[in-house]
Every structure is written in C-alpha cells, then in structure tokens.
Amino acid sequence: xxxxxxxxxxxxxxxxxAEAMKVIxxxxxxxxxxxxxxxxxxxxxxxxxxGTPLPDATLxxxxxxxxxxxxxxxxxxxxxLEIALRPEKGLLGLRAGLGLFANLxxxxxxxxxxxxxxxxxxxxxxLDIMIVRELTGGIYFGQPRGVRELENGERxxxxxxxxxxxxxxxxARVAFDIAAKRAGxxxxxxxxxxxECTELWRExxxxxxxxxxxxxxxxxxxxxxxxxxxxxxxxxxxIVTTNMFGDILSDEAAMLTGxxxxxxxxxxxxxxxxxxxxxxxxxxxxxxQNIANPLATILSVAMMLRFSLDRGDLADAIETAVGRVLDxxxxxxxxxxxxxQQVGTAEMGDAVVAEL
Amino acid sequence: xxxxxxxxxxxxxxxxxAEAMKVIxxxxxxxxxxxxxxxxxxxxxxxxxxGTPLPDATLxxxxxxxxxxxxxxxxxxxxxLEIALRPEKGLLGLRAGLGLFANLxxxxxxxxxxxxxxxxxxxxxxLDIMIVRELTGGIYFGQPRGVRELENGERxxxxxxxxxxxxxxxxARVAFDIAAKRAGxxxxxxxxxxxECTELWRExxxxxxxxxxxxxxxxxxxxxxxxxxxxxxxxxxxIVTTNMFGDILSDEAAMLTGxxxxxxxxxxxxxxxxxxxxxxxxxxxxxxQNIANPLATILSVAMMLRFSLDRGDLADAIETAVGRVLDxxxxxxxxxxxxxQQVGTAEMGDAVVAEL
Ligand SMILES: CC(C)[C@H](C(=O)O)[C@@H](O)C(=O)O
Ligand SMILES: CC(C)[C@H](C(=O)O)[C@@H](O)C(=O)O
Numbered sequence: 001x002x003x004x005x006x007x008x009x010x011x012x013x014x015x016x017x018a019e020a021m022k023v024i025x026x027x028x029x030x031x032x033x034x035x036x037x038x039x040x041x042x043x044x045x046x047x048x049x050x051g052t053p054l055p056d057a058t059l060x061x062x063x064x065x066x067x068x069x070x071x072x073x074x075x076x077x078x079x080x081l082e083i084a085l086r087p088e089k090g091l092l093g094l095r096a097g098l099g100l101f102a103n104l105x106x107x108x109x110x111x112x113x114x115x116x117x118x119x120x121x122x123x124x125x126x127l128d129i130m131i132v133r134e135l136t137g138g139i140y141f142g143q144p145r146g147v148r149e150l151e152n153g154e155r156x157x158x159x160x161x162x163x164x165x166x167x168x169x170x171x172a173r174v175a176f177d178i179a180a181k182r183a184g185x186x187x188x189x190x191x192x193x194x195x196e197c198t199e200l201w202r203e204x205x206x207x208x209x210x211x212x213x214x215x216x217x218x219x220x221x222x223x224x225x226x227x228x229x230x231x232x233x234x235x236x237x238x239i240v241t242t243n244m245f246g247d248i249l250s251d252e253a254a255m256l257t258g259x260x261x262x263x264x265x266x267x268x269x270x271x272x273x274x275x276x277x278x279x280x281x282x283x284x285x286x287x288x289q290n291i292a293n294p295l296a297t298i299l300s301v302a303m304m305l306r307f308s309l310d311r312g313d314l315a316d317a318i319e320t321a322v323g324r325v326l327d328x329x330x331x332x333x334x335x336x337x338x339x340x341q342q343v344g345t346a347e348m349g350d351a352v353v354a355e356l
Numbered sequence: 357x358x359x360x361x362x363x364x365x366x367x368x369x370x371x372x373x374a375e376a377m378k379v380i381x382x383x384x385x386x387x388x389x390x391x392x393x394x395x396x397x398x399x400x401x402x403x404x405x406x407g408t409p410l411p412d413a414t415l416x417x418x419x420x421x422x423x424x425x426x427x428x429x430x431x432x433x434x435x436x437l438e439i440a441l442r443p444e445k446g447l448l449g450l451r452a453g454l455g456l457f458a459n460l461x462x463x464x465x466x467x468x469x470x471x472x473x474x475x476x477x478x479x480x481x482x483l484d485i486m487i488v489r490e491l492t493g494g495i496y497f498g499q500p501r502g503v504r505e506l507e508n509g510e511r512x513x514x515x516x517x518x519x520x521x522x523x524x525x526x527x528a529r530v531a532f533d534i535a536a537k538r539a540g541x542x543x544x545x546x547x548x549x550x551x552e553c554t555e556l557w558r559e560x561x562x563x564x565x566x567x568x569x570x571x572x573x574x575x576x577x578x579x580x581x582x583x584x585x586x587x588x589x590x591x592x593x594x595i596v597t598t599n600m601f602g603d604i605l606s607d608e609a610a611m612l613t614g615x616x617x618x619x620x621x622x623x624x625x626x627x628x629x630x631x632x633x634x635x636x637x638x639x640x641x642x643x644x645q646n647i648a649n650p651l652a653t654i655l656s657v658a659m660m661l662r663f664s665l666d667r668g669d670l671a672d673a674i675e676t677a678v679g680r681v682l683d684x685x686x687x688x689x690x691x692x693x694x695x696x697q698q699v700g701t702a703e704m705g706d707a708v709v710a711e712l
Contacts, residue, residue, distance in 0.1 A: 023676055073548075088549045116520050118587055122475040139495075139517060139551065146552050156520040157556030161495060164512040191600070193430075193444045195495065200513030226604045227611040230586065248582045248604060256584040296436070 002309050003036045005065040007057055007058070010044040011282025012292035012345075013071025019294035019349025020069060020301050026353045027314055035309075038065070038262055043073030043087035043282075053090030054099030059210055060127040067092070067308040069300065070274040072282035087282075093134050100267035100275055101167070101172040103135040103246065104303070107233075107253035107263065111327035116335050119230075129181065129236045133246025135267055137167045140243045161197045163242070167205040170270070173239035176208070176215045185216045185237035189245055190224045196324050201242065222249070229253055249305065260335040261293030264300035266307050275306040276300040290344040293332040295322055298352055321355035359392045361421035363414070366400040366443055367638025368648035369702075375650035375705025376425060380587030382659075382709045383670055391606070391665075394421070398450065399443035399638075409446030410594045411605050415453050423664040424450070424631040425657065430583040443638075449679025451491050456623035456631055456683035457523070459491040459602065460659070462548035463589075463609035463619065472614030475586075485609055486538065488531040489602025491623055493523045493605035496599045498670040517553045519598070524535050524560040531596035532564070532571045541572045541585050541593035544579045545601055561596070562685065578605070607698055610635055616691040617649030622663050630664040632656040646700040651678055654708055677711035 005020065008014040027033040032123045040058040046051050053073070062068050073087035076218040083089065094100070109117065109127040117124045121173060143162030150156050172188070187204045190198035202219055220228065222245045228235060229249065233256050241249060254260045260280045267275045276294030286292055306315035330351050331340045334346065362377065364370040383389040395415040403409050409429070418424050429443035439445065450456070465473065465483040473480045498516030506512050522614060528544070535542045544561045546554035559574055565573040576584065578601045583592060585605065591610050597605060609615045616636045625633040634652030642648055662671035686694045686707050699707065 043610070081557060083549070083552065086549060092550070094646075104634075118479045119475055142514070147556050150520060151706045154521040155556060156518060157551075157554045158498070158516060158518040158549045159515060162512060162514040162515055165510040166504060178679040193439070193442060195513075195515045196439065197513035198514045199439060199505050200511060223607040226582065226608040227616070230608060230611040231614075244602075247579045248601075252582040252586060252608065255586040258587075259581070344595035 001034050001036050003038070003064060005061050005068045006037060007042040007068060007070045008045070009037070009042055009071040009073045009282065010075050011284040012071055012288040013073070013282055015288065015290065016278065016292055016297040017069065017071040017346050019345060021296040022349045022353050023301055023318060023356070026356055032278045032309065040072065042090040043343060044078045045076055047078060047081070047085060047087065048246055051085050053085060054093035054280050055123055059093065062094055062098055067304045068272060069304060070275055070277040071281065071297065072278065074282045075284035077284070078171060091213040092140065094275060095267060096141060098273060098275065099106045099136060099269040100273070101134060101270070102268045103133040103327040104132060104178070104266045104268070105131040105250040105254070105263070105279055107250070107257055108130065109257045110259065110262060110323070110326060112351055113257070113259045113262065118257060118258055124256055125235060127233055127256060129233065130178055131246060131250040131252055131253055132171065132178060132238060132240040134167065134171040134241070134243050137163055138243035140305070161195065161244070163197055163201055165200070165204050167210050168201050168275050168326050172205045172208040172240060175238050176212050179238040180214050183308055184214055185218070187218045187225070187236055187239050187240035189220050189222050189239055189249065191222050193218070193221060195252065198242065205240070222324070225249055226252060227257065234318045239319050250279070255305040259335050260296070261332065264296050264303050266300070268307060270308040270309060274304060275303040290346055291333045292345050293334050294345050294349050295352075298322060298349070318352070318356060321352050325351045335347040357392050357595070358422040359394070359420060360391060360426045361417050361479060362395045362411065363398040363424060363426045364395070364401070365398055365427040365429040365638065366431050366639040367643040368430055369429070371639055371644065371646065371701050372634065372648050372650040372653040372710055373427040375701060378495040378655040378705045378709050379654050379657055379712070380672060384679065386712070387666045387670055387673070388665060389670060395400055396644055398426065398446040399430065402446055403437070403441060403443065405441050409441060409443050409565055410449035415449065418454055420451055420579060421456045422629060423660045425660065426633040427653065428634065428636065430638045431640035432639070439603055450631060451514045451623060452497060454629060454631065455492060456629070457490060457492040457626070458527060458624045459489040460622045460624070461487040461489060461606040461610070461619070461635055463487065463606070463613055466615065466618060466679070466682060469613070469615045469618065469691055471693050473612060473614055473639050480589060480612055481611060483589055486534055486594045486685055487602060487606040487609055488527065488534060488596040489598050489606055489675065490523065490527040490597070493519055494599035509610070517600070518550065521556070521560050523539050524557050525564050525681050528564040528596060528623075531594050532568050533596040536570050540570055541574070541594040543574045543576055543581070543592055545576050545597035545605065547578050548575070549577060581605055581705055582608060584611065599650050606635070615653070615686065615691050618655065620652050620659050622656070622659040624663060628664060632660040646702055647689045649690050652704050653702060654678060670699050673712060674708070677708050680706045680711045
C-alpha cells in the first residue's frame, strides 16, 4: 500500500490541508484509493514542538513515504530566528533530504476566474504554462556561504551559485519529458551573457536537446523572461530554469492568473517520490478564520495522484470537480467577484467532495 | 566646460543616439548648454574595430567625461563569442571601471500610452516607480567564478554572490535620498530567508534607515516582489535591490508600462559621473530601418541634464516636449495605436526638437 505523509505546517496550512484530507478520505471510501496515512511536524509548528523546523522523525517518515502533502510554512513569529531555525529551513531540508530536484509549477488561468487577473483578458485567456524549476541546487544550497569579516573590519555576505552538468541534464530531461506531453516547446531561462554557471547551463541544455527531435528548445535571458511573462505570457509552453530564477519567475507567472489560491505544485525526485503543496504561502494574517482557499491544496492532491500514486483517473476527477464548483459560482474570499457566492474554507472543501 | 562622451553602440544604438544628439545640439544653440562632446566605440562595434568590446581609449575617455550617453550594445552576431569578448562586457566594464554603482530605472506609465500596457488600465494608471539597482557588485562581479572540472570528470559552473556592508550602505543611501524627494517609501528587496548575503543586505539597509525618519522602509522577498509588481504595482514608490534582482525586477516593472521604448536610465558613481541609456536593448532586428523609438534615449538625456550636468531646467523642458509630442498623437511603431500617427525614428526626434 502507498504511504502518504501529511505535513500541515503553519498559518493556513492546517485548515487547507484538512480540506484536502476530506477529498482524500472520500476517494478512499468511494473510489478504492488505498493509502496508509501519517501526519508530521514541519516549519514553525515543528520548531515550537521540537526546537527545529525539521525534526529527524519528520525527515525519516518523509523518506519512507511515497508522497508528502504539505500545507505551508512560515510566519512573522519566526522571522527573528537565525536562518538555520526558520520554518523555511524545514521546507529546504525536505527538498534536499529527499532529493526533490524537479519542481513543477503550473500557471493556469481558470476561465471562470479570468476576471481575477490584473492583466487584460486577451493577454491571459487560456494561459497554461508549466514552469520546471530546479529545486535542490543552485544558489539555494551552494557552498561556501555565510558572512565573513574583511581585513578592513567590515562584514561581507556571500553565497555560491553552482550547477554541475549532471544536475542540469536531469532537470532538462524532466522539462523535455513534460513538454513532450504538451506542445513540445521548452524555453530554458538563464543569464548566460553574465554568469558562467548559466553559460554551462545553456550549453548542457542545448546538448541534451540534440537527442530530442520532439522538442523545440529556445533560450531566454532571465530579465527578458520576466518581461515576456508580462507582455505575452502565452508564448510559453514549458519553462525550465534554475532554483533562484524559478522561484522568481514561477511566482510572477502564478500571479498572472490573479488567483494563486488555485495553483498547486509538485516536487519530485529520481525515484518518483513527490512532495505536493500549494504555491501560495502560509498567510498567517488570515489563518484560523475559515477564509483561506483550499483549492490549490486540493489540486495538489490531484498532482500527487497523477505523479506519485498512479491514479491519473482520480486526478482527472478532482480537477473536473474543482471546475464544476467554480461553474456553480462558489468562491472563497481571495477570488470573489460580483454575482458569485462567497464560501469559507470548509464549505469549499465540502463542495468539491460533493461534486466528486 | 562639461564633457560628454557619446557611445552609440550596436543595433538601433546609432540611430536613436543620433536623435538624442539633435536634442542636445538644439539645447547648445538655443539654450546655452555648454558641452564638449566626444564619440567612442563600445560593444560589438568596438569588437569589430578593435577586437575588444571596451577599448582602453573608450574607458579613458569615459573616465574623463562628466557624462556618458550610451545607445545599446549586443546582437546575435556576437553571441558565439566567449563571454569576455561579448558586447555586454563593454557595458559591464564601463560600469565597473567608473564605479557606477547606482542604477536608477524609472518605470513610468505615460497617460497617453496607457493602452499599450498588457495590464488592466486601473492597475497601472499613474504608475511611477523608481527602481534603484546596485550595479557594480553582487553576482555580476563576484569572485570566484568560472567552470571547473570535478573529481568524477564532469564540469561544474559557479558564480559568487557577494556584498560588503559598505556596498549595501551606499546604495541604500541613494535610494533613501531619492525617496526623500518622492513619496518617502523605500521597499528593499532581498531573499533574506534563504541567502545569507541578502540577510546581511537586510540588516544593513535596516540599520541605515534608523537615521532617516523621513523614510518609510519595508522589506520584501524577491519572489513576492515579482508577484506584487504584477498584482498591484502602484504600492511601490522606490525599490532598492541587488544587481541581479534589480536586473529582473526593473525589466518586469518596465514592461508593466507596455512601452519600454519610453524608459531611460541613469548609472551614477560616488563622484556624480553618470552613464545614461535607454533600458531597452539594441533590437538588431529593426536596426537601420528608421522605426526604432528614440524617446527613451532622449529622456535619458533629460536624466543626464538633471543628474550630471546641473541643468534640471532643461531636463524639465525635454520631458515636457516629449509629453507634447505624445499629445499630438505622434507614435513610433512600438507604441502605435488606432487613430494615432505613425512616424519614424528621425521624425520623432525632429518633433521633440520642434516642441523644445
Ligand atoms: C519559503 C521559501 C524558502 C521558498 C523558496 O524560496 O523556494 C518559497 O518561496 C517557494 O518558492 O517554495
Ligand atoms: C546586457 C546585460 C549585461 C545588462 C545586465 O544584465 O545588466 C542588461 O540586461 C541591463 O539590464 O542593463
């Protein structure tokens, strides 16, 4: 039986994960989904309980699981802590500890929510981009790093951007494989005109594409990509890029849709294990008020069923159910519009289950 | 007498600089602007003539000048060259050689061009952001850098992100001084939750703000900033950030206006010397066809008059003239709309001179 580890985390994490669990429980009883489920602590919640954002017990359970469902981590309460103890380190530790190098971040505009975008409707209608972000390398994890004292007595902060050929090659392959099931176009984003590290990135991605006649590869500098996402985002099919550039561009792309409360993500390793989470944050300001949007987490469950649990059929069912709920006019506060019906976190979860 | 060095560069550089020179020549004859003018080679043009994108003669003249007017550098023709010989290195060499650490990039929406934006009019109407980008440090110039071979035989590319306290302090001061003449709000953008270097950045910027009761300082992670620029850009007054994040965010912000053919920039050093250039690139595909928009370069002349030549009066005059030309309905191809009159590069330059 497949194993699922549930990590609710901080802020709105627990309440959105609770709605996703309603969906999973329904699929277990009604659709024969077999799952062994455990729960664990990560982020600020783990720090409060165990003094560390990633207790060994959590990492061990994560390694033993086929899939991990994560809510969100972080909040102002833990910002005064040193970097090593912050909630974010729990997330980064899971990514590194499990080798979750491939982060898939779809930016999809739901037609029912076209009005939510700050972009003109014609610019974003039908938007469907997949951002493939390298997640266990680059400047996020590069050594050496820290703060040192210079001879003149002042301090200097430093980090290292580093990628090996094999790290670049394996993320390029993931992007190509995903693109092969889509429009077949991959845009690799780098800063090869300035950074030697990404010059190597471009070289390796290009070489890897040579064996892939099914893929149309292009390259773009990151500054231009940030512009093109605003100007004409529909030009993109799959974008593949480094950890840091992917962090920035995937959030920019997500916001084009105007409804980041709707967007899921998957982080996969070479063994097919995956961690699934909404791309939005822990939103501590609205935590515990039953107003957060659980759909990104529910759609993360769909990605989990597709990529780690071999139940693409159930993934489709969830996505269809979410579409129907939107068609009914139900909206959480973040995506409310005139003439639609505002519902709370729990009601939205119930509505999806009812449609399933 | 003040000295100006003119560096037309590549692609559309020469033709847009020619229009800016019309404006300067007019101010010399009609408004008593006293200037000694020299011309030099940089970028691909310099590589073709002298085998290097930044000949010593150009750097020497730049050091001796009060202001530099640059067109643009780069083009596909020079992309196969190694990084050290590419046109971009000419630009980076000027920035480093002159210590032009403060890059000011306004993102302003001209009311006459509101339709050009891909964002909804209400989201961007009245947009006026100043991005202050650190320009001579960070990962652009950090050592060590390069490509090395690992023990297992594969290659690894690496770059170093590095900032000292004094580098951070001086760019923060520039941002604070600029904000003091605007709405007084500075948002410092970093990735302090992941990168130690930018944790120091946040600490130093915060400390520096302690002595500035006139400034309202906030901090934002770069991924969130990339989102907020799309969601609600008018929340920003001045943004201050690192070289790399500034490269990305300033291009994103510029594109919000939909008319990057309109946006100038200034790069200043501690002595008040400045390099002025349009933020758009060399656009080799439209070079030599009299269709490029010269207004960003002409507006760069306005910034030059204000920041390096002590003629704020003439800067105002140029900006007013550009506004009037837009009011007349004249547009280059990049900003053409129904009912407006399309003109070429030279005609646009002439129209600004006629309004002066
Ligand atoms: C919380 C933070 C460490 C994380 C990141 O930067 O990767 C987040 O922004 C994300 O994109 O998942
Ligand atoms: C041409 C390139 C080196 C340059 C940069 O990255 O700084 C450009 O993008 C810019 O922003 O001026």
